[in-house]
Amino acid sequence: MPLKKGINIHTQNYEIKLILASFIALIFLGAVLLSLPFAHNGELRFIDAIFTSTSAVCVTGLIVKDTPVDFTPIGQVIIMLLIQIGGLGYMTAVTFVTIMRRQKLAHRDRLVLKESLNYPGMDGLVKFAKIVFSSIIVIELSGMVILTLRFWADMPLGKAAWFGIFHAISAFNNAGFSLFSDNMMGYRGDLAINLTIPFLIILGGLGYVVLLEIYNYRHGQLTRISTHTKIVVWMSFILIVIGMVLLLSIEWYNPKSFGHMSLYEKILAAWFASVNYRTAGFNSIDLSTLTDSNLFFSTFFMMTGGSPGGTAGGIKTTVVALAMVGVWAALRNDAHPHLFRRSISHLQINRSYAVIFVSTFYVVISSVILSEVDGLPFLRILFEVTSAFGTVGLSTGNGGVLSYSALFSDGGKINIMLLMFVGRVGVFAFTVILVKKAVESRIKYTEGKVII
Numbered sequence: 001m002p003l004k005k006g007i008n009i010h011t012q013n014y015e016i017k018l019i020l021a022s023f024i025a026l027i028f029l030g031a032v033l034l035s036l037p038f039a040h041n042g043e044l045r046f047i048d049a050i051f052t053s054t055s056a057v058c059v060t061g062l063i064v065k066d067t068p069v070d071f072t073p074i075g076q077v078i079i080m081l082l083i084q085i086g087g088l089g090y091m092t093a094v095t096f097v098t099i100m101r102r103q104k105l106a107h108r109d110r111l112v113l114k115e116s117l118n119y120p121g122m123d124g125l126v127k128f129a130k131i132v133f134s135s136i137i138v139i140e141l142s143g144m145v146i147l148t149l150r151f152w153a154d155m156p157l158g159k160a161a162w163f164g165i166f167h168a169i170s171a172f173n174n175a176g177f178s179l180f181s182d183n184m185m186g187y188r189g190d191l192a193i194n195l196t197i198p199f200l201i202i203l204g205g206l207g208y209v210v211l212l213e214i215y216n217y218r219h220g221q222l223t224r225i226s227t228h229t230k231i232v233v234w235m236s237f238i239l240i241v242i243g244m245v246l247l248l249s250i251e252w253y254n255p256k257s258f259g260h261m262s263l264y265e266k267i268l269a270a271w272f273a274s275v276n277y278r279t280a281g282f283n284s285i286d287l288s289t290l291t292d293s294n295l296f297f298s299t300f301f302m303m304t305g306g307s308p309g310g311t312a313g314g315i316k317t318t319v320v321a322l323a324m325v326g327v328w329a330a331l332r333n334d335a336h337p338h339l340f341r342r343s344i345s346h347l348q349i350n351r352s353y354a355v356i357f358v359s360t361f362y363v364v365i366s367s368v369i370l371s372e373v374d375g376l377p378f379l380r381i382l383f384e385v386t387s388a389f390g391t392v393g394l395s396t397g398n399g400g401v402l403s404y405s406a407l408f409s410d411g412g413k414i415n416i417m418l419l420m421f422v423g424r425v426g427v428f429a430f431t432v433i434l435v436k437k438a439v440e441s442r443i444k445y446t447e448g449k450v451i452i
Helices: 008-035 046-057 073-088 090-100 107-117 125-152 157-172 191-206 208-218 227-251 263-278 292-304 317-331 346-374 378-389 410-425 427-434
Strands: none
Touching: 008 046, 008 073, 008 410, 046 073, 046 410, 073 157, 125 157, 125 191, 125 208, 157 191, 191 208, 191 227, 191 263, 208 227, 227 263, 227 292, 227 317, 263 292, 292 346, 292 378, 317 346, 346 378, 346 410, 378 410
16 A cells, blocks of 8 residues: 655554554454354364454454354354454444444544545545445345355255355455355355355455446446556456466366366366455365465465455455566566556556565565474465465365364464464555654665666
8 A cells, every 4th residue: 555755654654553453453352252162162272263263354264173063153153243344344344333323434534444445535435435335235135145045955044044144244255264164165066156156256356446436337427447447357357267277277187176077067166266266265176186286376366366445365466467567668678667558657566566575575484484393395385374365265274174274383373363464454554564654765866777
């Protein structure tokens, strides 16, 4: 997120700190609630309770406890609420309550809301927030109805309704938590599930600004789609297609994964996995059966994540797109980078490089530390670390129904929790807090010549 000049730097640091603090407070509250006797079955260590809460609030989906088995219905409701509030953002949720009570927002509250929603300005902010809340209700209710009707064919109506509600909220918020121990593997060939859940994930990952702009454009309220929206839509489409092609080409004859499937199941499984690679942790295939090359390539998709202002994490599609524009301009020796007939500032491109560099640093260092401390295979650790940082939630598994993180030591689990947190709040925002504040230098030195 861009830093502003002068006094606004201090204001933005306050906003970011408040957002980070709200996430931390929500995580600890969730862990305490899940630790209560009525929320879980059997023994639940606090490290596992806080891991589950972090995964839910950061809408990731990595699990060290089996959600439908180790948590009671009350515990499952708590997890669902953590997902909903975490996906929306705690401060945004509080603001929503304030708006519903028809109370006036203070200026500082508006600044925090703007930061939470990645809204470009202050004009029309409250109206935009109301539209966001209404859109969330409509989209999630639509998903709930479709999923409930589908699950009703396999279970009583009451249970089907609960499963529909939980999975619709989990999907739209890109969380990947499931009330099935095998996640969605039992519905690998089901068209209704394989369309509903991915489209909920895509809508949640595009970002509220993009959804509103597309809606206004289609209803004639806008004459032109912004460069931001074009980048988000095209990058999302391209990444899904590339992910499908890679999965199908590499796994087509693999007897452990796609080899035994029909053509219909292969296409559905590749579509479902490609959508979930970048944003959510639902899976319809056993990821431990994928080849090492596929697991490696998938880390790039998980690192990319979703788009700004949505429910997904990662370094974001816009960051990758701007970095590619910068690289292409450099290769062509073009001093004026552009995309969709619009100039792209060098400052934005440099920030994109910074986000990618810092994100890669976090992932690589964490992977090396976990590999050395826990002594587990590096590629599986890299996959898990990237999944945590991208708040994706996909995992090669612990040999059972839990994520690979279940095999980590307590220190390893803390490492994964930190990655989920950083990935959710944004690597740039988190790093800005670590380096304190930006200081704009008024000194301009003589340009140095460096050979590249």
